[in-house]
Amino acid sequence: MNPYFDQLGRTVLERWREQNFSLETFPEIARLALDQSPPSQNVDLEELVHEFLSRDEQPFQSQSGFGQPELVAFNDQRFYIQILFWLEGTTDIHQHEFSGAFHVMQGSSIHAEFDFDHARSITPHLRVGDLRMKQIELLETGRTVSITSGRECIHSLFHLDTPSVTVVVRTHHDPGTGPQYNYLPPHLAIDPLHTDALTQRRKQLLGVLETLEHPRYATFVRKMVESLDFERGFNILLHTMEHLQDLGEWEPVLAAFQERHGELAKGVPATLAESLRRDTISRMRYHIDDPDHRFFLALLMNVPTRADIFAFIQERFPDQSPVETILGWAEELIEPTDFGLTLLDASFPETIDVASERQSVLLIDALREALEEDPESNDSGGEDSVIFAALAESCLRPLFS
Ligand SMILES: [Fe+2]
Numbered sequence: 001m002n003p004y005f006d007q008l009g010r011t012v013l014e015r016w017r018e019q020n021f022s023l024e025t026f027p028e029i030a031r032l033a034l035d036q037s038p039p040s041q042n043v044d045l046e047e048l049v050h051e052f053l054s055r056d057e058q059p060f061q062s063q064s065g066f067g068q069p070e071l072v073a074f075n076d077q078r079f080y081i082q083i084l085f086w087l088e089g090t091t092d093i094h095q096h097e098f099s100g101a102f103h104v105m106q107g108s109s110i111h112a113e114f115d116f117d118h119a120r121s122i123t124p125h126l127r128v129g130d131l132r133m134k135q136i137e138l139l140e141t142g143r144t145v146s147i148t149s150g151r152e153c154i155h156s157l158f159h160l161d162t163p164s165v166t167v168v169v170r171t172h173h174d175p176g177t178g179p180q181y182n183y184l185p186p187h188l189a190i191d192p193l194h195t196d197a198l199t200q201r202r203k204q205l206l207g208v209l210e211t212l213e214h215p216r217y218a219t220f221v222r223k224m225v226e227s228l229d230f231e232r233g234f235n236i237l238l239h240t241m242e243h244l245q246d247l248g249e250w251e252p253v254l255a256a257f258q259e260r261h262g263e264l265a266k267g268v269p270a271t272l273a274e275s276l277r278r279d280t281i282s283r284m285r286y287h288i289d290d291p292d293h294r295f296f297l298a299l300l301m302n303v304p305t306r307a308d309i310f311a312f313i314q315e316r317f318p319d320q321s322p323v324e325t326i327l328g329w330a331e332e333l334i335e336p337t338d339f340g341l342t343l344l345d346a347s348f349p350e351t352i353d354v355a356s357e358r359q360s361v362l363l364i365d366a367l368r369e370a371l372e373e374d375p376e377s378n379d380s381g382g383e384d385s386v387i388f389a390a391l392a393e394s395c396l397r398p399l400f401s
Helices: 003-018 023-036 045-054 197-211 217-227 230-247 250-265 268-287 291-302 306-316 322-333 356-372 382-392
Strands: 070-075 079-086 093-096 100-106 109-123 126-139 144-147 150-159 164-171 182-184 188-190 334-337 340-343
Touching (some): 003 023, 003 070, 023 100, 023 144, 109 291, 126 230, 126 306, 150 291, 197 230, 217 230, 217 250, 230 250, 230 268, 250 268, 291 306, 291 322, 306 322, 322 334, 340 356
Antiparallel strands (some): 070 079, 093 150, 093 182, 100 144, 100 164, 109 150, 126 188, 334 340
């Protein structure tokens, strides 16, 4: 039992009781308590870890798989305090079925907030609409942000440092504010806790066919999406997309889904393409650990336009132009493979036969061109345009918009 968190918990409990445990007052009570006595200034993390490892008198620990890991630092029937470690975590865009406040105790994170406009429910577990980012900011160590349960508070976090540590003062569960939707930009929201057992088994069965390289895999999937409802069909598309793309069979399957669902399916191709792009960035997050490079990845993942990405970089690195900053990162991020150089997920085109030193120069030149010029006016032909296209189709895509 850490004395700081014990005191923080008692303070919050006392103040909330004064408000008759009104749910509306809790986020502000939690935020204020964290700001008045910030964990980032009052807790020795090393000491806390040592104490937690060696003393048995600890608050009740949950079985939660959230965090890497989660430690419960205070537990009351109405709320608890958790300490979350993040090693390479980036969260999905999500909302909460609980409320309170979180505090950046160590490290820093990119925090993006969203609205889901024109939303409508297709089933109790799936909604369609237009996800719009309304704010994105860098949260440095010591910042506290309140959390409201339900659809009003949609956000995502991208942790820049390893480990990042956050402290969350939160209710256990706010009835009536679920499901805890995950948002797939730009057009879908799905309930991640909903388990459709039949879909689950079908995905597993498709996994068997994939492993066996079954010749009718693509045909089976196409037949499925021709007949399944929107929610199940979408889940199958999401599950099979990468493999079907590898097989070169993706387009007819997507077309079958669009044919089946018409207007309702309008936002699905863009949502699936963005989902794949975000997964690619998330995976790169595992082996890219320089905080500046992670900052760049966070921007690529969350900020949709080049102008906004430039504004962010300028704010954090005011001493040189955003173009030079990005080109510097690009040079550091270029890696050799058996088939040529890569920059993040963009591969140098195999059709151009030049030595790797020259590949690096051409990649950087093409990126500079993209960053300095209006992409619409790009009229270079030949090798340049092939390299340009390889970059524009990669996770660097927002720099071309
Ligand atoms: Fe959250």
